[in-house]
Amino acid sequence: MSSQAPHPTLLIPGPIEFDDAVLQSMAHYAESHVAPGFVKTFGETLSMVRKLFQSSNPAAQPFVISGSGTLGWDIVASNLIEKGENALVLHTGYFADSFATCLETYGANATQLKAPIGERPSFEQIEQALKEKPYKIITITHVDTSTGVLSDIKRVAEVVRRVSPQTLVVVDGVCSVGCEEIAFDEWDIDVVLTASQKAIGCPPGLSILMLSGRAIDTFKTRQTPPSSYYASIANWLPIMQNYENFKPSYFATPPTQLVHALHTTLSQITARPMSERYAIHAQASDRVKAAVAELGLQQVASKPENQAHAMTAIWLPEGLAPPDVLPGLLKRGVIFAAGLHKQVATKYIRFGHMGVSVTDPNRSDVDKAIAALKEALTEAKQAKGL
Amino acid sequence: MSSQAPHPTLLIPGPIEFDDAVLQSMAHYAESHVAPGFVKTFGETLSMVRKLFQSSNPAAQPFVISGSGTLGWDIVASNLIEKGENALVLHTGYFADSFATCLETYGANATQLKAPIGERPSFEQIEQALKEKPYKIITITHVDTSTGVLSDIKRVAEVVRRVSPQTLVVVDGVCSVGCEEIAFDEWDIDVVLTASQKAIGCPPGLSILMLSGRAIDTFKTRQTPPSSYYASIANWLPIMQNYENFKPSYFATPPTQLVHALHTTLSQITARPMSERYAIHAQASDRVKAAVAELGLQQVASKPENQAHAMTAIWLPEGLAPPDVLPGLLKRGVIFAAGLHKQVATKYIRFGHMGVSVTDPNRSDVDKAIAALKEALTEAKQAKGL
Numbered sequence: 001m002s003s004q005a006p007h008p009t010l011l012i013p014g015p016i017e018f019d020d021a022v023l024q025s026m027a028h029y030a031e032s033h034v035a036p037g038f039v040k041t042f043g044e045t046l047s048m049v050r051k052l053f054q055s056s057n058p059a060a061q062p063f064v065i066s067g068s069g070t071l072g073w074d075i076v077a078s079n080l081i082e083k084g085e086n087a088l089v090l091h092t093g094y095f096a097d098s099f100a101t102c103l104e105t106y107g108a109n110a111t112q113l114k115a116p117i118g119e120r121p122s123f124e125q126i127e128q129a130l131k132e133k134p135y136k137i138i139t140i141t142h143v144d145t146s147t148g149v150l151s152d153i154k155r156v157a158e159v160v161r162r163v164s165p166q167t168l169v170v171v172d173g174v175c176s177v178g179c180e181e182i183a184f185d186e187w188d189i190d191v192v193l194t195a196s197q198k199a200i201g202c203p204p205g206l207s208i209l210m211l212s213g214r215a216i217d218t219f220k221t222r223q224t225p226p227s228s229y230y231a232s233i234a235n236w237l238p239i240m241q242n243y244e245n246f247k248p249s250y251f252a253t254p255p256t257q258l259v260h261a262l263h264t265t266l267s268q269i270t271a272r273p274m275s276e277r278y279a280i281h282a283q284a285s286d287r288v289k290a291a292v293a294e295l296g297l298q299q300v301a302s303k304p305e306n307q308a309h310a311m312t313a314i315w316l317p318e319g320l321a322p323p324d325v326l327p328g329l330l331k332r333g334v335i336f337a338a339g340l341h342k343q344v345a346t347k348y349i350r351f352g353h354m355g356v357s358v359t360d361p362n363r364s365d366v367d368k369a370i371a372a373l374k375e376a377l378t379e380a381k382q383a384k385g386l
Numbered sequence: 387m388s389s390q391a392p393h394p395t396l397l398i399p400g401p402i403e404f405d406d407a408v409l410q411s412m413a414h415y416a417e418s419h420v421a422p423g424f425v426k427t428f429g430e431t432l433s434m435v436r437k438l439f440q441s442s443n444p445a446a447q448p449f450v451i452s453g454s455g456t457l458g459w460d461i462v463a464s465n466l467i468e469k470g471e472n473a474l475v476l477h478t479g480y481f482a483d484s485f486a487t488c489l490e491t492y493g494a495n496a497t498q499l500k501a502p503i504g505e506r507p508s509f510e511q512i513e514q515a516l517k518e519k520p521y522k523i524i525t526i527t528h529v530d531t532s533t534g535v536l537s538d539i540k541r542v543a544e545v546v547r548r549v550s551p552q553t554l555v556v557v558d559g560v561c562s563v564g565c566e567e568i569a570f571d572e573w574d575i576d577v578v579l580t581a582s583q584k585a586i587g588c589p590p591g592l593s594i595l596m597l598s599g600r601a602i603d604t605f606k607t608r609q610t611p612p613s614s615y616y617a618s619i620a621n622w623l624p625i626m627q628n629y630e631n632f633k634p635s636y637f638a639t640p641p642t643q644l645v646h647a648l649h650t651t652l653s654q655i656t657a658r659p660m661s662e663r664y665a666i667h668a669q670a671s672d673r674v675k676a677a678v679a680e681l682g683l684q685q686v687a688s689k690p691e692n693q694a695h696a697m698t699a700i701w702l703p704e705g706l707a708p709p710d711v712l713p714g715l716l717k718r719g720v721i722f723a724a725g726l727h728k729q730v731a732t733k734y735i736r737f738g739h740m741g742v743s744v745t746d747p748n749r750s751d752v753d754k755a756i757a758a759l760k761e762a763l764t765e766a767k768q769a770k771g772l
Contacts, residue, residue, distance in 0.1 A: 010416040015642060017416050026412040026643055030396040030403050032721055033590070066454045066591050067616065070638035074616040102615040197639060204419070205452050205591045205641030228614055229488040230453065230460040250726075252456035253583060255591030255644075256401060257412055335418055340636075 008330055009365050012337035013145045013175055013311040013352035014198035017365065019268065025260040026203060034248035038256055041263050046244040048266035049208060052177065052200070053184035053192060054274055059213025060184065063233075063240050064206055064262065066255045069174040071207040071231060072193025073102040076137070076170055078228035079219050080191065083107030085136040088129055088167075092120045092151060093144030094341050095172060106227050108136070117344060118302040120151050123159055130164045136218075137168040142176035142192075146340035148313035148350065149301045150180065154187045161188055168215055174198060177208070178269060179281040179310035179354045190215040196258065199281070199310055201265040201355040205258045277359065278309075284358035284366055285309040288351060291370040295377060300341075300348055310354035313339070317377070319386050321346045328376030334369045394716055395751050398723035399531045399561055399697040399738035400584035403751065405654065408588060411646040420634035424642055427649050432630040434652035435594060438563065438586070439570035439578060440660055445599025446570065449619075449626050450592055450648065452641045455560040457593040457617060458579025459488040462523070462556055464614035465605050466577065469493030471522040474515055474553075478506045478537060479530030480727050481558060492613050494522070503730060504688040506537050509545055516550045522604075523554040528562035528578075532726040534699035534736065535687045536566065540573045547574060554601055560584060563594070564655060565667040565696035565740045576601040582644065585667070585696055587651040587741040591644045663745065664695070670744035670752055671695040674737060677756040681763060686727075686734055696740035699725070703763070705772050707732045714762030720755045 003020050010017050031038040042064075049062035065071065081087055084107065089100045091114040100110035113121045113129050121129075130138070138160055140151045157169045168190040173182065178199030182192060190212040197204035211219075211233075219226075219233050226232040235251045242249035269277060289307065292299060292314055300313035316325060322338035326349065329336050337352070339345035351373070357365035389406045396403050417424040428450070435448035451457065467473055470493065475486045477500040486496040499507045499515050507515075516524070524546055526537050543555045554576040559568065564585030568578060576598040583590035597605075597619075605612075605619050612618040621637045628635035655663060675693065678685060678700055686699035702711060708724035712735065715722050723738070725731035737759070743751035 004415040007415045007417075010418060012418050015416050015419065015639065023413040023415070023643075027409040029390040029393045029409070030401050030589075031393075032396060032398050032723070033401065034723075035721065066452065067457070068452045068638035068641070071453070071616045074614065077615065105611070105613070105615040105618070195639065203416075203641065203643040204639045205644055225491070227491070228460065228617075229463065229491040230457045231614075231616065232491070252454035253401065253581065253590045255454070255589065257409075257589040258591055258641075258644075335421065337418070337420075 008333045008335050009368065010335050011352050011357060011365060011369050012335060013350055015204050016198060016201060016352060016355040017357050018201060018203060019265065019356050022202060022261050022265045025264040026257050028257050028260045031256050033254050033256055034250060039243060039246055039248050042243045042254060042259050043246045045259055045263045045266060046240060048270050049210065051270040052266060053182055053210045055184040055210060057185045057213065061211045061216055061237065061240060063209040063236055064259065065236060066205065067207040068204060069195025069207060072209055073099050074228055074231040075209060075233065076191060076193065077103045077106040077108060078231050079226045079233040080168055080215060081108045081136045082222060082224055084109065086111065086133055088113060088135045088138040090121050090140045090151065091115060092141050092147060092149040094146035095141050095144050099139055099172060117341060118147060118149060118300045120149055120306050123155060126156060127159050127163050130160065135164060135167045137170050139170045139172060141172045142180060143308040145175040147300045148308045148311050149306050150308040153189065157187050157189055168218060175311065181278045184210055196262060199354040202262045203258065205255055206262060280359050281309045281354060284353050287366060288312050288353055295374060311350060311352045313348055313350050315348045317381065317386065319384055320380050322349050324380040324384065325349060325376050328379050329372050332372035332375060334372040394719045394721050395754065396721050397738050397743060397751060397755050398721060399736055401590050402584060402587060402738060402741040403743050404587060404589060405651065405742050408647050408651045411650040412589060412643050414643050414646045417642050419640050419642055420636060425629060425632055425634050428629045428640060428645050429632045431645055431649045431652060432626060434656050435596065437656040438652060439568055439596045441570040441596065443571045443599065447597045447602055447623065447626060449595040449622055450645065451622060452591065453593040454590060455581025455593060458595055459485050460614055460617040461595060461619065462577060462579065463489045463492040463494060464617050465612045465619040466554055466601060467494045467522045468608060468610055470495065472497065472519055474499060474521045474524040476507050476526045476537065477501060478527050478533060478535040480532035481527050481530050485525055485558060503727060504533060504535060504686045506535055506692050509541060512542060513545050513549050516546065516553065521550060521553045523556050525556045525558060527558045528566060529694040531561040533686045534694045534697050535692050536694040539575065543573050543575055554604060561697065567664045570596055582648060585740040588648045589644065591641055592648060666745050667695045667740060670739050673752060674698050674739050681760060697736060697738045699734050699736050701734045703767065703772065705770055706766050708735050710766040710770065711735060711762050714765050715758050718758035718761060720758040
């Protein structure tokens with residue numbers, strides 16, 4: 001039995017349902033951010049972030065900073081690329097547009113390589129683009145939360161290393177870390193930026209990043225100083241290194257309770273092989289996708305190889321919009337999200353199936369949601385005379 | 387009886403001891419950041435931030451953003467001043483140096499007006515400086531957490547309005563909001579930036595700001611776009627306005643649990659007149675300062691009018707350093723902070739007396755701390771043969 005107050009099951013692509021122990025950690029009593037107890041908690045948390053990324057290369061560096069996932073874009077844009085340098089932004093939905101805007105805010109030239117809605121740029125297009133001009137970074141949204149499109153970051157990294165080996169491979173993993181496979185060292189990724197509130201299963205408020213040795217070196221050999229202060233790697237790098245070595249350090253006060261919650265969820269996640277966690281999410285995803293097909297519905301992501309495993313963006317039947325369906329789901333105790341991709345937001349809904357909702361065998365969230373979706377759709381169609 | 391696990395009493399100048407109800411709010415079950423329940427909570431929270439600043443001018447705008455207090459500097463530096471413009475930074479300790487560095491990161495010319503340690507620049511010096519060149523902003527650390535020096539922001543604002551009326555008055559209120567008097571509208575302040583974990587009594591992880599209509603207009607008439615993305619007022623202003631009008635809105639996922647905790651503590655704080663809260667802090671401060679004098683000790687802040695009311699920075703007796711005294715305090719269940727001002731950090735300690743530790747009549751934290759300080763000092767002197 002959960003100790004949480006009764007509430008509708010939150011099945012949006014983040015924030016997600018939280019484990020009781022994680023929420024209890026949020027209520028941890030006050031601690032000094034530089035006292036031994038918290039320093040140990042934070043240091044262990046950073047070490048567990050390495051495991052989350054299946055990384056053991058000591059040159060790589062995890063960061064956990066107070067802020068939302070969006071802050072990760074500023075960290076990339078103000079530290080790893082300089083004014084006038086080029087960024088290639090692979091576009092699979094809403095979030096690439098925003099990342100490009102962030103890069104341009106700090107003076108980079110962002111070139112977007114756009115795919116039609118539900119698709120992703122082909123490897124040939126990526127290779128072609130990389131050959132056209134020198135790119136300091138390439139950014140890939142691993143799973144675009146607006147469309148549920150999954151990118152193949154392993155193969156993109158291979159293309160980059162072959163065609164433009166010095167280009168930093170930057171992955172926006174906000175909706176992928178903790179549910180989609182990421183082998184940071186093995187795939188030779190340079191940056192993964194993410195947030196706490198999706199498949200990591202911690203409440204929102206933490207910007208989490210992993211940087212490769214190559215990324216750190218790129219930062220250290222900048223011609224100009226970082227173009228931000230709060231998002232400056234110069235300010236945070238010594239802090240993270242000190243905490244991981246169990247030494248107190250101060251730049252800005254860390255969010256002590258959120259760090260405790262992250263420690264709790266990462267202790268749970270890293271207690272089992274990551275491969276097992278990925279497999280559980282893939283199985284749940286297969287179940288959801290089969291149910292969607294059985295209801296005669298299509299996904300926004302066009303084919304199995306580009307469909308995310310922890311969320312499903314579902315086209316609504318012609319004549320129905322999210323406000324026709326979401327209240328029927330809520331009445332049945334389930335919360336899905338409306339569409340987010342600006343061009344088609346009124347035509348689809350999003351179902352998040354990640355974290356404890358799929359990993360905790362005592363929960364039947366997915367079955368409940370599938371049943372609710374079926375009923376809510378029938379009800380909505382009847383109400384519209386469809 | 388507190389429902390919190392037994393722990394030493396945290397009496398540093400932030401984070402502070404938290405009320406049980408506030409910590410319980412941190413463990414709130416998962417909610418969508420755009421669902422009616424959370425939208426109402428966030429909207430009410432923003433309205434209560436106005437009350438915290440004793441502001442009723444609808445042209446003023448509160449902001450609550452995921453991040454630490456430091457993020458507030460970036461918000462000022464990247465939105466309210468442009469490259470090559472001048473900032474006058476009043477220096478009363480460590481935090482002015484950092485704020486100046488932040489301003490310079492975004493291209494402002496920061497001129498520091500420094501006072502000796504424990505002092506503050508005189509009104510005459512401020513007036514003189516303002517007459518020397520045009521300043522876009524003046525920054526004042528209301529209470530410098532490193533020294534416990536209190537600035538008179540009301541009188542500084544008067545000087546500015548008389549001598550350089552267009553200069554924005556920017557207050558770093560990280561260690562003052564919720565304990566030192568601030569009449570935002572009446573004193574004609576333009577920005578107060580603060581954090582959640584000090585006298586506001588909410589765990590760390592929220593950057594909280596109040597901007598005047600003049601500050602918003604200054605932003606809107608910028609010649610160049612904001613020089614940050616995550617800290618951009620252009621991105622956050624519509625979000626805050628929408629939430630306060632109970633309309634869901636998205637730029638970056640808000641830290642839902644922290645917002646609940648802020649709602650809880652602001653509900654407690656704004657249930658009583660702010661004047662009463664200031665008086666309670668002043669009374670506790672008088673008690674602490676009298677005890678410090680009785681122990682034959684001096685404060686870092688040189689005289690009553692520049693001594694903060696929610697913390698006391700205490701010079702240690704000659705021959706003692708923080709590591710000689712802090713363990714003796716911990717042994718007695720009390721945590722103070724070491725010195726932070728780089729030049730003198732080894733010579734003093736800091737005692738925070740704010741929030742529930744002074745406002746909750748069921749707590750005797752201050753008496754316990756005073757007794758512990760007396761014993762720990764005696765013990766440390768004996769150990770050193772002093």
